[in-house]
Amino acid sequence: MSPSRRDFLWTMGAAAATVALKGTQDVFWSSEELADPGWAPGIEDRRNSACLICPSRCGIRSRQVDGRLVRIDGNPLHPLSRGGLCPRGVAGVQMLYHPERLDAPLVRNGPRGSGQWERVTREQAIARIAERLGGLREAGRPEALALLAGYSAGTMQDLWRQFLASFGSPNYVADEYDDGTEAVMALMHGIPRRPSYDLDRARLVLSFGAPLFESWWSPLQAFVAFANPDDEGDGGPRYIQVDTRFSRTAARTHEWVGVRPGTHAVLALGIAYVLIRDELFDAGFVARHVAGFEDFVDEQGQPREGYRSLVMRNYRTEEVSAITGVPVARITALARAIAANRPAVAVCGTDVTLAPNGLLAGLAVHSINVLMGSVNRPGGVLFGEDAPITALGSPVLDEIARQGVSRQPIGVSPSPFASGGQALRFAEIVARSEAPVDTLLLYYANPIASSTHPSVWRETLDKIPFLVSFSPFLDETSEYADVILPDLLPYERWQDAPAPVSYPYPVWGVARPLVEPHEGATHTGDAVLALARSLGGSLAESLPYESFEGLLEERAKGLYAVRRGMTLGGHFERTHHRQMEERGWWLPEHTGFEAFWEELVERGGWTDLFYDHTDPHRLARTDSGRIELMPAALLRVLDQAESVGALYLDIESEATGERPEDHELRLLPYRVSTLASGTLALERWLAEQPGIFPDVLWHPWIEVAPETAGTLGLGDGTDVWVVSPRGRYRARLKVSPGTAPETACAPYGLRHPDGQIANPLQLLDGSSDPLTGLPSWSSTFIRLERA
Amino acid sequence: MARWGMVIDLDRCTGCAACEVACKSENNIAPVSAGEADMGRATSWMKVMAQVEGEFPDTTMHFYPRPCMHCDNPPCIRVCPVQATYINDEGVVGQIYSRCIGCRYCANACPYMVKYFNWYGPEWAQSERNHLNPDVSVRPAGVIEKCTFCHHRLQKAREDARAEERELREEDYQPACADICPTGAIVFGDLDDPSHRVYSLKEDPRALRIMEDLGTQPKVYYLRPRE
Amino acid sequence: MRQSVKEKLARMSTDEQILLRPLVETSRGFYVVTALLAAITLWGMIAYYLQVTYGLGRTGLNRPEYWGIYIICFVFFIGISHAGTLISAILRVSKAEWRRSITRSAELITVLVIGFGAIQPIIDLGRPDRVLNVLLHAQLRSPLLWDVTSIGLYFISCTIYLYIPMLPDLAIIRDSGIKSPRLYRFLAAGYRDTPAQRARLERVIGVLSIIVIPIAVSVHTVIGWIFAMTLRPMWHSTIFGPYFVMGAIYSGIAAILVAMVVLRRAFGLQQYFKDIHFDYLGRLLLLFSLLWFYFTFAEYLTAFYGGEPGEMRAFWSKLTGPFAIPFWTMVLGCFIIPLSLMSRRSMRTPRGTLIAGIAVMIGMWLERFNIVVPTSVNPRWEIESIGRYLPSWVELSIMAATFSGFILLYMLATKFIPIVSIWEIKEGREHSVREVADRVAEYLPENA
Known part of the structure; x- marks a missing residue:
């Protein structure tokens, strides 16, 4: 063997070894890389707060290490959730530290949808909005302002209403999920409140x-x-x-x-x-x-x-x-x-x-x-009641505001027992240019993704010259915005968290900042207060609060004064308080409001677990004082409109509208977990177990019975188009033995891994209940095509 | 010496998967992309399995939250060529990430399929690294990882108890899954300590262990659903 | 070929001339094939580089399919390695005289193939940088460690077993001067073929042939045990040790047959690999195809008869499920083709044995596949979902590189050592004919 050949081999070998070692370094990084140099055990802190992800508003207990939120547990003192928490709540850390959150206010810089944004300061963004709103009031058309708001029960909703009223706009448009039970209760019990x-x-x-x-x-x-x-x-x-x-x-x-x-x-x-x-x-x-x-x-x-x-x-x-x-x-x-x-x-x-x-x-x-x-x-x-927090007081109305609020709100239902669906009617009216809206504020609403009619919403947004979004993420609707003033995320902001109406007792949870708020984000409550200050006049008078946190503290004074209830406490305290109140007793436990407020925040809220079952007002508030099985108001309406149906007779949900011949599966959309309307499913951990099927993850799916799948010749896991006369979307077939034959169950609120929405609601046939105006979710027929 | 174990009531489990996410959050389990998940490479130390029987309208479904069974006679530790997986004095089966050579023999030997392999290194965005739990090491590419019964919590609980000069109580040490379960379906404690709930629950007539006949002696018990 | 070498060669005996010619004469085809194989091997090395850089995620492996192509190839290659050593050792011990021309080529297969087999589990490791932990933190209860020990021992003993009987040939090359004298002086290690040395050599070979047999048997037994020691359906079987050994010998014979046909053709060795060799090896193949059927039938019947649900899922997935094609192809390759061909004398020719040999090699690779994959994707707990496995291009490239690397090294080896043992042929001509005659005479009654 010649020396040169040997040298060659050595060189090759050495080169290969070097390359291999380098590759090894790249892949075998481990915790050392994650840890900061000089890492030392962190300073830990645990705080009670409230989860703001869905209407349930459970109590949470955080774990921070060196100011980072590393974990969310349940707050055992919270009477509703009692230390438990759903997976969405636990995954909140992934929302807080989501890499795609907006880190500065944005002003649109090119045509809509071009994705060209300019980063501005908070003050600039607020000034820009204030300028536009001021112009509306100057022009004497404050009703051209509208707000589209997702579920925001509590002080944020009250604040928005106060702001709009003193501004002169009647257009608080709720884009909430409504189950229509409020109308049932109003008719039978004369109590317009969800049970x-x-x-x-x-x-x-x-x-x-x-x-x-x-x-x-x-x-x-x-x-x-x-x-x-x-x-x-x-x-x-x-x-x-x-x-x-x-x-x-x-x-x-x-x-x-x-x-x-x-x-x-x-x-x-x-x-x-x-x-x-x-x-x-x-x-x-x-x-x-x-x-x-x-x-x-x-x-x-x-x-x-x-x-x-x-x-x-x-x-x-x-x-x-x-x-x-x-x-x-x-x-x-x-x-x-x-x-x-x-x-x-x-x-x-x-x-x-x-x-x-x-x-x-x-x-x-x-x-x-x-x-x-x-x-x-x-x-x-x-029939529970809301927590007795201090009311915001009547808004001060100047002449412009008085004229504005006296106008008909856009999209109010013509249905006699209106319950919901205002957002879509608003969109349709604006899209038809029947009501000029100049400025639309979007607060936790993303109708392009969540609505039954995304195309109508696109037209609507095109008709509105100025759109302001408060979304912390660049969602589909925010892409149309002119100004985005990203809200703080939960865990960074103060907010009250009243338990949903389904819970019989008032619970006023308080969410407080658990980590340092992001510099580029602004509490929308503070932004509203700043707008009011900047617009001055009746607005400033109606909202004389320094900060949202101050406003919350102000509202808690109502709880301190009411002489009942308790700050959140454990099982013993809860039982003790309830038994005391049942016997008509209540003892003050705090030396003053300051101490009360401090403890309320420390424990995560206030509740009153006493319910007066003897109160006849909680049984029926009808004229007769009885529960009306045959409500007169309803009978009147039914008598007049023959086509609507008869009480206790026409209660089967039949298919309505056109049903094309080959559309044989009844579409049953459902929400996989509580998605407040318009929010995104951001947490990757949740994508790994979205439904009840351990092997279905990440991809939106549609469930059919084994028999159906067999007839269609489609196997488990096939990509299919879900087609109705109104449109189609892509999903993955899941053969589920529990699914009823001739139905297809479609989860709502999911996205494809690339971020595309898979929204079964956009296939709905558009029929609705003429009495309430609520859309029908279960009367649409679809077919499946191999994708 | 304690013998840590778990009893999961299948009647109470609603399959909500809070345990799964709580475990991922507690133990810094990196999510994988959709494509990787499609290949079956998602990691879930605690995984809610489902058993479906019958067709509409007589379908029944039971959810089996499945952590590592922490067998008293674990098949995984016998096959490991480098002693990277072991059982400690208190019956917790652990994995030494820095020693594991990634041969995946233990993963094959485990009849419960609870050993997970790191096909790639974990992927966390810079911002996401903020929520990593400093008590649990992040696993590099190429090693096996598994449920530890949140053993780091035990170490902390012991220190706290010692500092307060008292005995360790049942509620001091609970893994993340048992802690979060909204229906209290997951009960955790010392199987040998009569003051712990698991002590009597494991003797319940409904108690069963998965694949008990293999002789692995799992320390995770399930309470069979009542019909 | 240089003139001086040609002259030197011309002075040698016919055997030597024929058998040493490949060492000094290289055809154009050889270069083409070498380049091709080298390219494939390089390609596989690039694939492995990617795998090391990005992680095992580059393979098609997943949960529950933790083991795939690499482990299949590992079992397959180690199986092939039984070709040489075991067969040549058994033939030597049993004094089968027809062995003389085939031992060297078989032993060479063994040594190379162990190397290529043994690196497969290392390629399969998530952390190849920690492979020495196997020695540093050895855990003796692990069948994987038994395997490391057993394969290590086997590799060493086979290398010695290849080398020692090669000494006289190396001395011949050294003395002939047709190749680099320095290299062969070193390799021949002072062997002069004196009667004393020759006697010592034969004694060592005799001892080695006996030692190497149990080691070889242990190697594949332990590989079978890697699977059998787990509690998985259709792995947890007592038959796996002997089943694997039998399969290993079977694929080994097939490999020798294929190699012999190729060598005979490439180097014109028709006089050394004669029809009688193919006939004898063909009969051996026939025997093993029957054995293979016996073992396989026993294994599957046991699993089927018990009817244990976990076992049955794996069982039916092979017979009628997603693995029906590999399963029935395996039956075709391992049983039907070799049985139907080798049971006829007219087919026990080089051509017939080549077809049967290739069929058996493919069948045996599929047998490994059918052991590893269907069990992996069918977890014992029925509520676990069924897995899927599609090997990635990285795995397939590395597998191709393993095959091409093995063939490449084998080809290169033929340029350095005579592929048929010269001295054993010579010894056969000079002594054994008489020795056998004497031996046969000894068997016969003396009152003739």
Whole structure:
């Protein structure tokens, strides 16, 4: 072997080794790289606060290390969540430190949608907005300002309303998720408030399509009652889920009653039939507190059938069984279970109310509570109240404002029992140029992604010259904005967090900054106050607060003064307080407001766990003072409009509109977990277990029965187009044995890994309940095509 | 000597996956991209498994939250050629990340499939590194990782108890999954200590262990659903 | 070829002339094939560089498919390695005289293929930089460690077993002066072929042939145990040790046959690899195809008869499920083709054995595949979802490079050592004919 050859080999070998070693270095980085030089054990801190991600507003307890938020746990003092938390709450750290958050206010620099932005300071951005708003008031058209707001119950909502009123705009447009139960309660009880459910003390919870364990008002409320942590015995109420879709709730409640799509309310009345036939209902309660049960004579002097006759004539179990697909014996058993496990409460869910005859169906479902006397009683439907915080006071109105607020708000529903859907009507009216809107403020609303009609919203946004977004992320709607003033993220900001109405007791949680707020972001509350200051006049007078934090403290004075309730406390304290109040006792525990406020913030909020079951105002506020099974106002409307339907008769959700021949699957959209409207699903951890299927992750999916998949010749995991006459979107097929034949269950609120939205709502046929104006979610038919 | 174990009540579990996310947050588990997830490379020390039976409308579904079973007779530690996986005196099965050579023999030997491999190094954006838990090391590419029963929490709890001159109590040491569970389905404690809830729960007639017949003696018990 | 070398060669015996010619004469085709193989090997090295740089994520491996192409190749190559040593040792011990011309080529396969087999698990490691932990933190209960020990021992003993019987040939080359004298003086290590040296040599070879057999058996037994010691369906089987050994010998014979056909053609060795050799090896192949069927049938019947759900999932996924194609191709390659060809005398020719040999090699590779993959993707707990495995180009490139690297080194080796043992042929001519005659005479009754 010649020396040269040997040299060559050596060189090659050495080169290969060097390259390999270098590669090794690149890949085998480890914790050393992550740790800062000179790393030392950090200083730890734990604080109670509130989760602001969904309406449930659970209590959280943070863990900070050296000022970084490393973990979110549940706050055990919070009466609703009691130390538990859902995965979205835990994953909040990934939202806080999301790499795509906006780090400065932006002003658009090119045509809309071009993505050209100029970074400006907070003051510049606020000045820019103030200039535009000032111009509107100067021109005497303050009503050309509108706000589109997602769920923001509490002081933020009050602040916005105060701002708009003193500005002179009537256009607070709620882009919230509405379940239509408010109208049901208003009609039957004369109380326009969504019902609260005393799940903790019920012995049986009969849910009609309410997604208790996934996207209800508060899944944690349902979880806590389900697990019954305070009970030493064998557990909480028996949960029965009446649901077409094999949801997480259907899967994990004690019993699932699979009904044909749109027949929940028919089953409810089938149960009512058995309750009446076998005299299992609470006859005493009905006799004392209920009107319309027996046949009666109406205002015009016409004799009318009452509830009993209607049900007994139309809902014999055999017929109900034929319609719902639930065996007769099962219907009877359900009725007997309700009678045997009192207090039993029926929960009315969106699968019932988001239908072409949702209001009538909702009334039918709630009638079970009335029959069983499960109203205003422990373990039944309650009418809770909001926390008695200090009101903001009446807005000061100058002449311009007075004129402005006297105008008709844009998009108010023409429906007699309006409940929701204002945002879409607003969009349609503006898109048709019927109401000139100059400036639209977007607060936790992203209609391009969440709406049933994204294309209408695009037109709408084109018609509005000036758009301001307060989104911390550059979402689809914010891309149209002229100015983006990114809000602080949760965990950086002060905000009150009232428990949702579904919880019977007032809870006023307080979220406070857990980490140093981001420099480039601005608390929208502070921004509103700054705008008011800068606009001056009546606005400044109506909102004389230095900061949002100061405003919250001001509002808490109402709690201090009210002489009831407690700052959040553990099981013992909760029980102690409740028992004291039940006996009419309350003792002041604080030396002054300062100490009270300090403790309130320290513990994460205030609550009052006493509910007065003897208060007749919490049973019915109708003219008759009774619960109206046959509400006169509704009967009037139904008599006039023949096509709408009849009370307790037309309660099955039929397919409406055009149904093309080959569209054979009924689309059942559902929300995977509680997504406040318009927010993004940002947390990568959540993408790894979005639904109930361990092997479905990251990609939006659509569930069909094995039989359906077989007929279509599509296997599990195939990419498909979901097609309706209105459009199509892409999803991955999931063969799920629990899915009803001829239906396709489509999760709503998901995105493809590339950020594309997969929104089944944009396929909906556009039908709605003429009585409430709520869209119908379950009357659309689709077909699937291989993508 | 304590013998740490877990009892999971399948009747209480709603499959919400809070335990999964809590575990990922506590233990700095890096999410993977969608493409990697499609290949089956997502890591979840705690994974909510689902068992479905029957077709509409008689379907039943049970969720099995699955951490490492921390077997008393773990098949994984016997096969490891370098003693990178071990069982300690208190029955916790651990992994030495700095010694593991990444042969994945233990992953194959584990009948419960709870050993996860780092196909790539973890990917965290610079901002995301803020939420990493300083108590748990980040695993490099090429090694196996697994559930540790949040062992770092035990060390902390011990120090705290010692500082306060008292015995370690049940509530002092709870892994992240048991801590967060909104329905209290996951109960954790010392299987040999009669004052701990798991002591009696494991004797419940409903108690079962997965693949008990393999003789691995898992320390994670499940309470069978009542029919 | 230089004139001086040609003259030197011309002075040698016919055997020497034929067998040493490849050492000094290289055809154009040889260069082309070498370049091609080198290119493939380089390509595979680049693929491995990428794998080391970015992580094992570059492969198609996943959870639960933790082991894939690399481990399949590992088992396959170590299996092939039984070609040489075991066969040549058994033939030597049993004094099978027809072995003389085939031992060298077989032993060479062994040594090279162990090397290429043994690096497969290292390629498969997540942390190849820590491979020495196997020695530093050895955990003796791990079958992987048994394997390291066993393969290490096997590699060393096979190298010695290749080298010692090569000494007389190296001395011949040294003395002939046709190759670099310095290299061969070093390699021949002072061997002069004196009667004393020759006697000592034969004694050492005799001892080695006996030692090497149990080591070889242990190697593949332990590889089988790597799988069998886990609790996985269709791995946890007592038959795996002997099953793997049998399969290893089977694929080894096939490999020798293929190599012999190629060598015979390339170097014109028709006089050394005669039809009788192919006939005998063909019979051996036939025997092993029957053995293979016996073992496989026993293995699958046991799994099937028990009907344990975990086992059945893996079982049906092979017979009728997603792995039906590799499974039935394996049956074709390992059983039907070799059985139907080798059971006929007319097919036990170089051509027939080549076809059967290639079929068996493919079949045996698939057998390894059918052991590793279907079990991996079918976890024992039924609620776990079924896995999928699609090897990435990185894995396939590294596999191609392994094959090409092996062939390349084998080809290069033929340029340095005679691929048929010259002295053993010579010894056969000079002594064994008479020795065998004597031996046979000894078997016979003496009252003739």
